[in-house]
Amino acid sequence: MTVRVKICGIRDQMGLDAACAAGADWVGFVFFSRSPRCVTAQVAAPLARAIANDGPGRIGLFVRPTDDEIRAVLDHVPLDGLQIYDDASRAAAIRDRFALPVWLAAGIGSTVDLPAFCAVDGLVIESRAPKGSDRPGGNAHAFDWTLTAGWTAPVPWLLAGGLRPDNVRRAIECSGARGVDVSSGVESAPGVKSPELIRQFVQAARA
Numbered sequence: 001m002t003v004r005v006k007i008c009g010i011r012d013q014m015g016l017d018a019a020c021a022a023g024a025d026w027v028g029f030v031f032f033s034r035s036p037r038c039v040t041a042q043v044a045a046p047l048a049r050a051i052a053n054d055g056p057g058r059i060g061l062f063v064r065p066t067d068d069e070i071r072a073v074l075d076h077v078p079l080d081g082l083q084i085y086d087d088a089s090r091a092a093a094i095r096d097r098f099a100l101p102v103w104l105a106a107g108i109g110s111t112v113d114l115p116a117f118c119a120v121d122g123l124v125i126e127s128r129a130p131k132g133s134d135r136p137g138g139n140a141h142a143f144d145w146t147l148t149a150g151w152t153a154p155v156p157w158l159l160a161g162g163l164r165p166d167n168v169r170r171a172i173e174c175s176g177a178r179g180v181d182v183s184s185g186v187e188s189a190p191g192v193k194s195p196e197l198i199r200q201f202v203q204a205a206r207a
């Protein structure tokens with residue numbers, strides 16, 4: 001079974017080219033102003049348009065967005081899906097409103113946090129933001145990967161948080177994940193993607 005991979009926080013052509021060359025299934029664009037990976041619609045639009053039809057899917061990340069904020073991005077940036085940091089009912093409403101696949105990001109502290117039901121298309125299961133962080137994701141912070149091992153997921157899901165080329169294989173084996181999502185672990189500095197780390201990460205995830 002091929003593990004599916006999302007490379008998140010793409011900000012420039014070099015990172016995008018590396019993700020495409022490595023065979024990533026999705027790339028993520030972060031529309032959250034407090035992120036070191038934040039892109040404007042003007043920056044993301046040419047990158048998203050440059051992706052070939054058989055290239056990675058284009059996912060837009062939003063944190064507690066208003067409809068107007070999402071619409072303002074979609075007016076310029078072609079996206080194939082939305083990753084939403086908000087409560088489950090709001091994520092479902094966004095799915096209905098924009099008729100795009102929606103993945104809900106869920107921060108996990110224990111097995112009781114694992115959703116048994118949801119009205120979205122996918123879940124991104126990651127650690128809760130560490131104390132002091134001003135963003136709910138992209139913190140290079142891992143959780144106990146064994147928490148998901150016995151979970152019957154209601155929809156497809158990705159494992160995220162603190163993954164790197166040197167731990168992603170173990171994370172997949174411990175968690176039972178069939179898809180992984182990474183940002184910090186393939187960067188040489190916050191917000192700066194490393195083509196070599198992207199290559200190593202995808203190779204390790206699928207080894």
Ligand SMILES: O=C(O)c1ccccc1NCC(=O)[C@H](O)[C@H](O)COP(=O)(O)O
Nearest residue numbers: 008035137138139140161162182183184
């Ligand atoms: O990347 C960010 O800065 C960010 C900010 C706000 C919400 C989400 C964000 N990133 C999400 C991701 O990149 C991934 O879904 C995931 O959290 C993995 O992050 P990392 O631990 O950095 O690999």
